Amino acid sequence: EADIYQTPRYLVIGTGKKITLECSQTMGHDKMYWYQQDPGMELHLIHYSYGVNSTEKGDLSSESTVSRIRTEHFPLTLESARPSHTSQYLCASTAAGTGKEKLFFGSGTQLSVL
Amino acid sequence: LAKTTQPISMDSYEGQEVNITCSHNNIATNDYITWYQQFPSQGPRFIIQGYKTKVTNEVASLFIPADRKSSTLSLPRVSLSDTAVYYCLVVRTGGSYIPTFGRGTSLIVHP
Numbered sequence: 001e002a003d004i005y006q007t008p009r010y011l012v013i014g015t016g017k018k019i020t021l022e023c024s025q026t027m028g029h030d031k032m033y034w035y036q037q038d039p040g041m042e043l044h045l046i047h048y049s050y051g052v053n054s055t056e057k058g059d060l061s062s063e064s065t066v067s068r069i070r071t072e073h074f075p076l077t078l079e080s081a082r083p084s085h086t087s088q089y090l091c092a093s094t095a096a097g098t099g100k101e102k103l104f105f106g107s108g109t110q111l112s113v114l
Numbered sequence: 115l116a117k118t119t120q121p122i123s124m125d126s127y128e129g130q131e132v133n134i135t136c137s138h139n140n141i142a143t144n145d146y147i148t149w150y151q152q153f154p155s156q157g158p159r160f161i162i163q164g165y166k167t168k169v170t171n172e173v174a175s176l177f178i179p180a181d182r183k184s185s186t187l188s189l190p191r192v193s194l195s196d197t198a199v200y201y202c203l204v205v206r207t208g209g210s211y212i213p214t215f216g217r218g219t220s221l222i223v224h225p
Contacts, residue, residue, distance in 0.1 A: 033213065043158075043215040058212070090157045092213075101205045102148070103213055105157025 003027055006091050006106035013081055014114050021076045021109045023091030029104070032074040035090040036060060037108075043090065049074055081113045116140040116204040123220040132189045134219050136202030139183045147178060147185045150201045152218070158201060162187070189221075197223045 004025040013019055025032070030051045035043040045058030049068040063085070064078050074093075078085055091106045116138040126132045138147065146165050150158035162169055164176040164185070175188040189196055201218040205211065 035215070040220075042217045045212060045214070048212065059214075088155070092157065094213075101146075101207070101211055101213065102160050102163065103150070103158070105159065108155065108157050110155065 004091065004093055004104050004106045006089075006109050008109060009107060010110045010112075012112045012114065015080075015082055017081050017113075019078050019081055019111075021078075021089055021091075021111070023074045023076070023106060024072050025074075025093045025104070026072060027093065027095070027104065028071060029093035029095050030071065031094045032068070033092045033103075034058075034064075034066060034074070034076050035092065036062070037088045037090060039088075047076065081111075083113045086111060086113050116142065116145060118202045118204055118216055120200075120202050120216070120219045122217060123222070125222050125224065126192055127224050128193055129191050132192050132196070132221060132223075134187045134189075134200055134202075134221070135184055136187070137184045138202070138204050141182050141204055142206065144207050146205045146207065147176065147182075148203045148205045149174070149176065149187050150203065150215075152199045152201065158215070161200075163205070192221075192223045194223050194225065197221060 007022045032049045034047040037043045044060035046060050046062040047066040049055050088108050090108045092103045094103050118138045120136040148163040149161045151161050152158040162176045166178050169176045177186045199218040199220050
């Protein structure tokens, strides 16, 4: 079973707050991704990383930022949350160079901004 | 990367076999076909992956014709717990491949 963890599972906060969504994996994977998903909709890639000190923005414009200081840790930060940020955030990882790019996902963080 | 097209939704009944077809007309030689399953409020989970012909595991079978322009995920004897969204992805091996998910197929299994 995949060892990728996201915390918190659910988060309700007020507008303007700074929040950090945590994502950690114990599989030693180099590639990590953050997706945003609204109910019944597709997953939108917002950030990805190919390894330590590597971060890139995805297809969906996002006001969030990420960091990759350690291989196992890929946190996502919102400096000032707004109601438009209400969504499910999914973290995923895969081993680079395997050739078949099998993704492992965390259980997600459901964020509600009031 | 090859764009995929699959039905938005499907309905079935317990005990039936369900086949979900995905088209990927522009698939390249070094691309694999991968399917994921997603339950509500959870992240997608890998089901099966194949390159050509037929692949079978404990969960599903994947049929890929010789031209590889489509693939069919087959779920034998579905139960209510198979109600989920199923995503078909074309995966390019190595390099700077970015996994892209479409809307998937929402499968509802009825009693």
